[in-house]
Amino acid sequence: MSPANSALSAAGTAAPPGRPRHRGLAVPSGVLGVLGIVGFLATWELVVRSGLVEPRYLPAASSVLGELASLAATGSFWEWVGLTLRTWAVGLAVAGVAAIVLGLVIGSSRFLRQATHSTIEFLRPIPSVALIPLAVLLYGTSMQATLLLVVYAAFWQVLIQVLYGAGDVDPVADDTARSYGLGWTARVRYLVWPSALPYVMTGLRLGAAVALILTVTGELVIGGGGLGTQIALAQGVAVTEMYALVVATGLIGVAINLLARAVEKRALRWHVSVRREAVA
Amino acid sequence: MRRTATAVLAAAALTLVAACGGGDSEETNAEGDTKIKVGVIPIVDTAPIWLGKEKGFFEEEGLDLEITTTTGGAAAVPGVVSGDFDFAFGNVMSLMVAADQGLPVEFVTNGTSASGQTDADFGAVIVPTDSPIKSAKDLTGKTVSVNNLKNIGDTTVRAAIEKDGGNPDDVDFIEVPFPDAPAALSKKQVDAIWVLEPFMSQAIADGGRVVSYNYVEMSPQLDIAGYFTTKQYIAENKDVVERFTRAMNKSLDYAGENDQEVRDIVGTYTKIDEATRAKMVLPVFRSEFDRASMETLGAAAVTYDTLKSEPDLDALLP
Numbered sequence: 001m002s003p004a005n006s007a008l009s010a011a012g013t014a015a016p017p018g019r020p021r022h023r024g025l026a027v028p029s030g031v032l033g034v035l036g037i038v039g040f041l042a043t044w045e046l047v048v049r050s051g052l053v054e055p056r057y058l059p060a061a062s063s064v065l066g067e068l069a070s071l072a073a074t075g076s077f078w079e080w081v082g083l084t085l086r087t088w089a090v091g092l093a094v095a096g097v098a099a100i101v102l103g104l105v106i107g108s109s110r111f112l113r114q115a116t117h118s119t120i121e122f123l124r125p126i127p128s129v130a131l132i133p134l135a136v137l138l139y140g141t142s143m144q145a146t147l148l149l150v151v152y153a154a155f156w157q158v159l160i161q162v163l164y165g166a167g168d169v170d171p172v173a174d175d176t177a178r179s180y181g182l183g184w185t186a187r188v189r190y191l192v193w194p195s196a197l198p199y200v201m202t203g204l205r206l207g208a209a210v211a212l213i214l215t216v217t218g219e220l221v222i223g224g225g226g227l228g229t230q231i232a233l234a235q236g237v238a239v240t241e242m243y244a245l246v247v248a249t250g251l252i253g254v255a256i257n258l259l260a261r262a263v264e265k266r267a268l269r270w271h272v273s274v275r276r277e278a279v280a
Numbered sequence: 281m282r283r284t285a286t287a288v289l290a291a292a293a294l295t296l297v298a299a300c301g302g303g304d305s306e307e308t309n310a311e312g313d314t315k316i317k318v319g320v321i322p323i324v325d326t327a328p329i330w331l332g333k334e335k336g337f338f339e340e341e342g343l344d345l346e347i348t349t350t351t352g353g354a355a356a357v358p359g360v361v362s363g364d365f366d367f368a369f370g371n372v373m374s375l376m377v378a379a380d381q382g383l384p385v386e387f388v389t390n391g392t393s394a395s396g397q398t399d400a401d402f403g404a405v406i407v408p409t410d411s412p413i414k415s416a417k418d419l420t421g422k423t424v425s426v427n428n429l430k431n432i433g434d435t436t437v438r439a440a441i442e443k444d445g446g447n448p449d450d451v452d453f454i455e456v457p458f459p460d461a462p463a464a465l466s467k468k469q470v471d472a473i474w475v476l477e478p479f480m481s482q483a484i485a486d487g488g489r490v491v492s493y494n495y496v497e498m499s500p501q502l503d504i505a506g507y508f509t510t511k512q513y514i515a516e517n518k519d520v521v522e523r524f525t526r527a528m529n530k531s532l533d534y535a536g537e538n539d540q541e542v543r544d545i546v547g548t549y550t551k552i553d554e555a556t557r558a559k560m561v562l563p564v565f566r567s568e569f570d571r572a573s574m575e576t577l578g579a580a581a582v583t584y585d586t587l588k589s590e591p592d593l594d595a596l597l598p
Contacts, residue, residue, distance in 0.1 A: 056486075057463050133358075140364025141319065141350045223351040232351045233322055236459020236479060238551035 041065075059240040068244035081252070084215055084226035087143055088256075091150030092211040096204055098151075099158035107166020108184070108192055124160070128153035128214050132221055143225070146218030153214045154207035161203025165196025198268055205260040212256055216249050227252075313344040314520055318507070319359045319368035322349045322549050324402070324477050325392040325505060326369050327542045328565050330549055332531025341523035349549070357383065360509055366517075367524060371505040373432035376578060376591040384511040388521055388598055389528040391505040392563040393570065394495035401493040402563045403476040405437055406483045408465060413472060416492040417446030422471035425456035425464055430586050432504065432577075433474045433494075439580045440497040448584065462486050477560040478552050498580065499573035504563065525598070529567035536565040569597055 044061040047053060055063075071077045106112045128149040139145040169192055177187050219228025227249050234242035307315045316338075320326040329347060332338060338345040348365065350356060356368040357378045369391055370378075378385050395401040405424065407413045413422065419441050426433035438448035456464050461473040462483040472491060475483055484490070495502045507528055514521050535542050542565070543557045552560075574593055581587040 054466075136355050137358050137362055140359050140362065141348060141355050142364070221351060222355065223349055229349070229351065234551045235457070236462070236482070237556070238553070241551060 057239065059243060063240055064243040064247060067240045068247055071241065071244055080225070080227050080230050081248070084219065084228065084252070087146055087150060087226060088211050088215045091147050091215065092154055092208055095151045095154035095207060095211065096158050099155050099203070100162055100200060103159050103162025104166055104188055104192060104196065107163045107196070108188060113163070113167070120159070124156040129217060136222060141223045145222050146215060146224055149218045150211045150214045154211040157207040157210050158200070158203035161199040161206070162196055165199030166192050168199070169195045198271055198273065201264040201267055205257070205264060208256050208260045209253065212253055309344045313339065313342050315344045315346065316366040316520065316524060317346045317348055317364070319348050319350050319356055319365035321369060324546055324560065325563055327546050328531040328535035329528065331535050331541060331545045332527060334545060335531070335534065337530045337534070338527045341527045343523055343527060357385065360385065366513065366520070367507050367509045369505060370508055371432050372503055372574060372577065373435060373581060373586065375508055375596060376581060376587055377430070379591060379596055380587050380589065385508050386511050386514060386596060386598065387506040387508045388514070388525050389507045390503055390532060390567055390569050391507055393504060393566060394500060394502040395561065395564055396496070396500045398493065398496055398500070400561055401496050402480065402561045403474070403493070403495055404480055404490045405440070405472050405474050405492045405494055406465065406480065406488040407472045407491050408468070409487050409489045411471070411489070413491055416440040416444035416497070419472060419491070420446040420450050423452045423454060425461050425470045425473045426453050427455065427458050429453055429455055435577070435581050435584050435586045436494040436498045437474055437492070438584045440492045440494040443497055478556045481556060481560050499576045501570040502573040502577065503570050532565045532567045571597065
């Protein structure tokens with residue numbers, strides 16, 4: 001099992017980077033993806049049109065998409081998107097840098113790994129949302145309050161992956177580096193970092209998704225602007241617009257995932273997990 | 281490529297650090313106006329402050345007003361106590377509860393008040409048209425939704441039930457946010473809902489019937505909410521508080537006299553459509569507090585266990 005694959009299976013759900021190898025049906029995955037979306041939208045439309053749910057509470061897919069299209073023509077919509085993306089990006093950047101640095105330091109020392117293990121396992125499962133009262137007390141209803149949630153949630157996603165990655169260094173290579181007299185910095189630079197990079201990329205991709213979820217949650221519950229706040233404003237008084245905004249956050253999620261995969265592929269283009277599939 | 285990425289990350293981290301620091305007392309803008317930050321909920325009730333800002337009432341007092349919206353009312357008291365807001369909009373029961381818990385909060389101006397009419401108000405208990413509940417006493421033993429438990433909603437509804445001859449202790453209150461309440465009622469998940477405008481109009485349009493205008497039942501002139509800050513802030517910023525109070529009172533009186541302008545300004549900070557805005561019942565906006573109504577409310581809150589002891593109105597009111 002390649003390091004990238006074991007990292008991914010440690011993460012649970014994600015598929016390996018690159019194109020999946022398909023057996024049997026020779027349908028390109030892109031087509032299947034589109035079919036899935038069309039099927040979902042058709043079901044949504046049917047459920048509403050058949051009167052199963054009242055359009056007053058859940059408007060049909062067609063009217064929601066129409067509303068989204070007219071929203072997208074307004075400048076303020078893109079302002080909201082910009083605010084959300086800013087919080088997401090700053091949150092992910094802070095969490096990512098902190099987690100990578102701490103992960104490499106902790107991961108390259110057996111003593112630190114063992115000393116921090118139980119603390120990390122204790123802090124990691126605390127839901128970020130539970131920190132909302134603390135965030136509001138510290139930062140009021142500003143963007144920083146949401147940022148606190150985003151950083152907290154994304155940090156653990158990345159840190160755990162980096163820790164696994166730093167622990168995955170080939171012992172022979174490590175011994176070789178030591179016997180050639182490479183110092184700590186050199187070992188991190190030439191040995192630990194390349195070994196951990198596939199894990200780091202997985203961690204960042206998972207962190208990116210979590211960061212978006214927490215950004216919208218924070219904006220919704222705390223306020224401070226962005227798509228989440230607009231969803232809260234539209235609740236009950238502008239139902240179609242609310243669902244249009246919800247769809248918009250979903251689309252941003254898809255875009256972020258595609259972007260993360262592209263970055264991953266590029267950063268790991270030398271790595272066997274990406275190279276092999278590119279050749280095949 | 282890598283260097284750019286590093287620079288971007290460093291810049292992001294610095295922005296964060298810079299944004300986290302910095303106090304906020306007595307800052308002035310380029311024109312020498314004092315900057316103040318006021319936390320409000322984006323609902324109909326806060327129309328006067330938006331209107332006052334638009335009319336320049338705050339500028340006249342040398343105040344550079346920043347209105348910050350919070351999604352729920354829960355952020356108002358912590359926001360003011362932590363110093364994030366200079367002032368905030370809060371309902372009288374929330375403030376009484378905060379004072380009851382020993383937080384040093386005090387109103388500086390009024391905010392919204394009940395209509396003073398027994399047959400129309402901006403908040404009501406609503407049931408489905410075909411419901412056997414005919415008046416407040418029939419709510420005994422039923423489920424009623426309110427936006428927050430142990431607050432002004434359940435307290436005034438209990439009082440209305442008792443006044444009508446029902447048993448105020450035998451009511452099952454559950455928390456449902458206002459926007460979701462009309463749907464909960466039409467799906468019969470609750471027997472009755474307590475909602476404010478614009479959800480009251482919406483619930484009536486969906487086939488709802490008003491059982492009680494609980495604010496008016498408590499006291500026709502009941503003050504519902506106001507703008508508050510901490511006692512410490514009042515002691516340290518006497519001048520700012522006086523100027524804010526003057527501008528806010530002017531805004532309240534102006535809003536009270538200009539119905540259409542209130543309906544228009546609501547459209548600028550909420551997503552309530554024009555048709556609903558034209559129809560909805562507005563709260564009364566006036567600068568004077570009605571102290572007697574607050575005494576009634578405070579006594580009722582003690583009776584129904586919302587408060588431990590009767591509020592000290594001398595400490596709570598300006």
